[in-house]
Amino acid sequence: xxxxxxxxRGPARGTAPVPLSVLDLATVGKGLTATDALRTSVAIAxxxxxxxxxxxxVAEHHSMPGxxxxxxxxxxxxxxxxxxTLRLGSGGVMLxxxxxxxxxxxxxxxxxxxxxxxxxxxxxxxxxxxxTAAALRRLESLHEGADDFPRQLAELTRFLDDDFPxxxxxxxxxxxxxxxxxxxxxxxxxxxxPSVWLLGSSGFSAQLAGALGLPxxxxxxxxxxxxxxxxxxxxxxxxxxEVLDRPYASIGVSALAAxxxxxxxxxxxxGALSMLRLRTGRPGLVPTPEEAADYEFRPMEREFVDSWxxxxxxxxxxxxxxxxxxxxxxxxxxxxxxxxxxxxxxARLRSYELVADAYGFPQDATAGVDAGxxxxxxxxxxxxxxxxxxxxxxxxxxxx
Numbered sequence: 001x002x003x004x005x006x007x008x009r010g011p012a013r014g015t016a017p018v019p020l021s022v023l024d025l026a027t028v029g030k031g032l033t034a035t036d037a038l039r040t041s042v043a044i045a046x047x048x049x050x051x052x053x054x055x056x057x058v059a060e061h062h063s064m065p066g067x068x069x070x071x072x073x074x075x076x077x078x079x080x081x082x083x084x085t086l087r088l089g090s091g092g093v094m095l096x097x098x099x100x101x102x103x104x105x106x107x108x109x110x111x112x113x114x115x116x117x118x119x120x121x122x123x124x125x126x127x128x129x130x131x132t133a134a135a136l137r138r139l140e141s142l143h144e145g146a147d148d149f150p151r152q153l154a155e156l157t158r159f160l161d162d163d164f165p166x167x168x169x170x171x172x173x174x175x176x177x178x179x180x181x182x183x184x185x186x187x188x189x190x191x192x193x194p195s196v197w198l199l200g201s202s203g204f205s206a207q208l209a210g211a212l213g214l215p216x217x218x219x220x221x222x223x224x225x226x227x228x229x230x231x232x233x234x235x236x237x238x239x240x241x242e243v244l245d246r247p248y249a250s251i252g253v254s255a256l257a258a259x260x261x262x263x264x265x266x267x268x269x270x271g272a273l274s275m276l277r278l279r280t281g282r283p284g285l286v287p288t289p290e291e292a293a294d295y296e297f298r299p300m301e302r303e304f305v306d307s308w309x310x311x312x313x314x315x316x317x318x319x320x321x322x323x324x325x326x327x328x329x330x331x332x333x334x335x336x337x338x339x340x341x342x343x344x345x346x347a348r349l350r351s352y353e354l355v356a357d358a359y360g361f362p363q364d365a366t367a368g369v370d371a372g373x374x375x376x377x378x379x380x381x382x383x384x385x386x387x388x389x390x391x392x393x394x395x396x397x398x399x400x
Contacts, residue, residue, distance in 0.1 A: 007195055021057070026038055077113060091217065200219065252337045273295055
């Protein structure tokens with residue numbers, strides 16, 4: 001089926017019940033720069049590839065000082081140059097913010113750079129506040145883009161497949177790189193195409209993904225109460241397609257492992273304080289663990305933080321493993337996409353190593369992989385592109 005060709009289903013490594021993947025926001029903590037954050041993203045991508053995580057996604061956010069992932073396609077191109085086998089994608093691109101043709105061109109370019117490795121995860125939310133959404137969309141109504149999501153998705157899919165019907169206003173318009181190059185005289189058709197996913201935190205995208213037979217990823221990490229109902233709706237709505245013969249659902253989960261459970265709590269508390277400030281209209285850089293520990297929470301703030309932390313899996317590696325196993329058992333998720341929402345780059349990077357160790361992942365899942373046959377960047381690009389990071393830990397990663 002198409003799911004294998006599109007790289008949707010991956011291997012469950014070691015004793016993990018399902019494939020494990022990574023969601024990265026290029027988090028910017030106090031005392032660090034966006035350059036530090038993006039170098040950390042490269043280090044995380046390399047770690048994820050080496051240890052056997054299935055894919056790594058970056059998410060589109062805007063006007064948030066603590067998040068440097070406003071341009072997923074740019075970041076993904078950089079990550080593709082530093083990896084060879086890891087699947088890379090958007091988790092997600094907020095489609096109402098963009099013209100579908102532009103997204104088709106961006107991800108067609110990524111597919112040409114890293115053939116067979118690109119996921120295009122799509123969301124219908126703005127990924128920001130209303131004023132910023134208006135600046136991005138230039139629309140009369142902030143709801144216009146989100147309400148029109150099914151039409152935008154259909155248009156994007158047509159551009160990716162280059163199959164607008166005769167007589168359509170866009171029938172003579174082609175997303176390039178794309179299939180039209182293979183049908184041109186002397187052209188060679190690429191066997192690859194970005195794998196399209198729908199993302200959501202409610203039932204709308206779940207039902208749409210099911211009806212279209214597409215893979216679905218639910219944002220459990222910030223909408224945990226809706227996870228089980230949304231996944232049930234997805235499965236009930238599912239209709240087999242050329243992409244999938246049966247449902248495939250991943251969930252985003254916030255998790256952080258550390259040798260010292262108290263250090264894990266200090267890091268996730270910093271992430272919770274950052275989220276509190278965002279939700280109350282005060283977005284900023286992710287605070288340090290020391291600032292979070294000293295912060296005097298008012299009763300309503302403490303209630304929010306306690307509620308937030310109740311859906312974060314953190315502690316020593318064994319505790320995190322048990323928490324992830326329980327989440328899979330409770331939700332029936334086919335894949336977990338782990339985000340380590342914390343201040344300190346070294347803590348985030350170490351967490352992915354510890355989770356891999358807890359499940360008995362190989363130390364180097366790429367050992368023995370033929371560089372010439374690997375789906376992804378060429379050997380030369382992988383070597384040259386990674387030279388600067390390979391010399392040592394990225395800035396901001398070396399200090400605990």
